[in-house]
Amino acid sequence: MKLSEKKIQKKKEDIILSAVKIVNEKGYQKATMEEIAAELLMTKGSLYYYFKNKEDLIFQCHEMVLVQAIEELQQYINAKQSNEEKLREMIKTHIQYAIEKKETFNMIIKPDQTFSEDQLNPILLKRNEYAGLFDQVILAGIKTAEFTIDEPKIARMILLGSMNWIQQWYNPFGSKTIEELQQIYADYMLKVLK
Amino acid sequence: MKLSEKKIQKKKEDIILSAVKIVNEKGYQKATMEEIAAELLMTKGSLYYYFKNKEDLIFQCHEMVLVQAIEELQQYINAKQSNEEKLREMIKTHIQYAIEKKETFNMIIKPDQTFSEDQLNPILLKRNEYAGLFDQVILAGIKTAEFTIDEPKIARMILLGSMNWIQQWYNPFGSKTIEELQQIYADYMLKVLK
C-alpha cells in the first residue's frame, strides 16, 4: 500500500471513529454529517470525499468494529484451553468492549431501520460471524460435556443480550470494578450453560 | 369528570395507541405525525389539540406502556404463589412486551436518544419502578432460599438484559413460538438465580 493510500485510510478511520462516537451519543437519525465532520474540524462536504453518503459511512463503522472484535475473539478460540476457559475469556473480552468501547460496540445492535436492503445483508452476516464464534465454543463444550444444554442458540442469545445490556447501566464510579463484573458475569453465564 | 372531558380522554388514548403502533413499526424518528394521524383518519394539525408536541405525545405513549406493564407485573406479585412462580410469570410477561411493543420498549431502553432533559427524569423513575418489581421478587426469593445468589442487582440486570435482547433477533416466522421462548428463557434464567 502506498503512503497516500495509508493516509487516506487513516483519515477514513478518523471519520469512522468520529461517526461512531456521535451515532452512539445521539442515534443514527440524530447524528448529522455536519456534527460528525465538526468533531474533526472538517466541513461536511469533505466527508463525501471519503464516503459515498451517510449510509455508507455508518455501514463502514459497523464493519470496522465487528472485524476488530472478531479478530480478538478468534485468538482465544485458537488458544489451547478448555472450552469453559475459552468462553470465560470471550465473555470478559465482550464485556470489556461493551464498556470501554461502548460507543463503538453499541453500533452493532440495531442495524435495521438504518440500512437499506443492500447494506443490511453484509452487516447481518458479519454479526452472525461474530455470534458464531460463541456458538462454536458452546457446541464444542457440549460435545466435551463441559456444558449441558438443549438450546445452545438461545443460550448464546442470553449471553450476548445480558452483556450488551451492561452499557445501559454501567457506571465507572459504581461499586463494582470492571474486573469484578467480568468475573460475576462469567460465573452467572456459566450457570446457564451447565 | 364531564362528558366532554371523557371524550377528550378517549381521543387521547386513541392517539396514543396509534402512535405506539406506528412507533413500534418504524421507530421514533421515522414515525411522522402525519402517519400517526392518518391511522385515525385525522390530519396532523389536530394532534396538537391533544398534545403539546411530538415529544409530549411519545412521552405519554411511553408512560402508558410502562404503567400497563407495571400493573400487569404487580398482579403476579400480589398473587399467592412461590417467588419462583412469580418470577416465571413476570419473565413471560416481559418477553411478550419486548416482542410486541418492540419500539416502545426501545424508547425505554435508550430514553436519552428520544427525550429531552425535562421528560427524561420521570421516565427513568418509572423505569426504575419497573425494574424494582423484579428486585423485589428476587430478594424475597433469596430470603425464602428459593434463590441463592450473592449479587441480586446484577442478576436482575442479566435477566432484563437478556430479555430485552430478544427483539434484536426474534422472528415471528422462526422455529420457536413465543410460548416456547418464554418457557426456555424462564428455565435458563432460573438457573442463574439458583
Added chain:
Amino acid sequence: MKLSEKKIQKKKEDIILSAVKIVNEKGYQKATMEEIAAELLMTKGSLYYYFKNKEDLIFQCHEMVLVQAIEELQQYINAKQSNEEKLREMIKTHIQYAIEKKETFNMIIKPDQTFSEDQLNPILLKRNEYAGLFDQVILAGIKTAEFTIDEPKIARMILLGSMNWIQQWYNPFGSKTIEELQQIYADYMLKVLK
C-alpha cells in the same frame, strides 16, 4: 368538484404557471423551487404540499400546456374546411402559442435529460398526440391531392421545427407583426407540402 378542490386546483395552476415562467427563463436545472415559490410569495416548503417533488411539478407543467394546445388544434380539425385551410389555421395557432405563450410552449421542446423514465413516457405520448394532429391533416391533404409529398412525417417535423424556432428570434418591436409572420410562414410551409 367541491369548492375546496377547485381552490387547490387553482393554486396548482398558479404554481405551474410560475414554474413554466421560471423554467423558460433559466432552464430546468437553474430553475429553483425557491424561486418558483417566491414568484407567488410562497416559501418553497409549500410547494411540496401540492407537488411530490420538482420533477413532478415540471411534469405537470408539460401536461397542462400540451393538453390546452391539443384542445385548441382539435377545433380547427373538426371544422368544415379544406385540409389546406385547416393546416393554415393550425400553423397560425401554433405560431401564436410559440410567440405569445412563449414560456408556456417552450417547455415541450426538450423533455429529455429532465425526466426519469417513468415520467418521460407519458410526456412523449402527449407530444406525439399533438404532432399527430398535424400528421392527420397532412395525410388527409395527400389523399385529396391537396398536398403532394412522399415524406409526410418529415414534412411535419420541418413544419414544427421551423415554427418553434420563431421564439429564438422573434422581437415584438421587429419589422413584422405577428399576423404577417403567420401569413408568411403559412405560405412558405405550404410550398413544402405542395
Added chain:
Amino acid sequence: MKLSEKKIQKKKEDIILSAVKIVNEKGYQKATMEEIAAELLMTKGSLYYYFKNKEDLIFQCHEMVLVQAIEELQQYINAKQSNEEKLREMIKTHIQYAIEKKETFNMIIKPDQTFSEDQLNPILLKRNEYAGLFDQVILAGIKTAEFTIDEPKIARMILLGSMNWIQQWYNPFGSKTIEELQQIYADYMLKVLK
C-alpha cells in the same frame, strides 16, 4: 510560439474536445468538471490550470465548434458551383453538426441559459456570422433568379429552425439514415426557396 506553449495549446484542445463530448452527451449543467477531466485521465483540479472556470471552458467549446462549422461552410461558398448547389451542401453540413454535436449546438440555440452577460455577446456575434453565411447564399441565389422569395431572412430562419429541430427526434436506429435525411431536407428546403 515556444514548444511549451504549443504543448499547452494542444492540451487545451484535448480538454475542449472532452468537454464537447461530455456536454453533448449530458448537457451543460449535468456535465461535471470531474467527468470532463476523467475522460482525459486527469483530475478536475488540473482543468483550472488551463481554463478560468467552467463557463470559460464551455465558452471555448462553443467557439471551437462554431469556428469549425463556419470554416466548413465557407469552403462550400468559395467553391465554384451554383447557389443551389452551395446551399445543398451547407444544409447537409448543418444537419450533420446538429445531430452529432447535439448539445454543443443546443448551447448555441439557447446561449442565455448557459452564459453570463460577458460571454454572451461574442457568442451572439459568431452565431450571426454563421447565420449570415446562409443569408449570403440565399441573396446571391435570388439575384441569379435561382430562388424567388420575398422574405429571405424569414426563409433562412425556417431553414435553420427546421434543421435544428432534427435533434429533438433524430434516432440513430430510426428508419432513415443521416444521408437520406440530408437529401430529403435539402429537397424540401429548396421548395421553400423556389
Added chain:
DNA sequence: GATGAATGAGGCTTCATTCAT
C-alpha cells in the same frame, strides 16, 4: 504542471409546528 484534499454555497426535500377559519 498536476493533484489530492478541502471547502462552501446552494439546491432538494422532509416534517414538526402554527394558525386562521
Added chain:
DNA sequence: TATGAATGAAGCCTCATTCAT
C-alpha cells in the same frame, strides 16, 4: 374541535472552485 395550508428550520448531497504541495 378539526383542518387545510403554510412555514421554516434542518438535513443530505453535489459540485465548482481553491490551494498547498
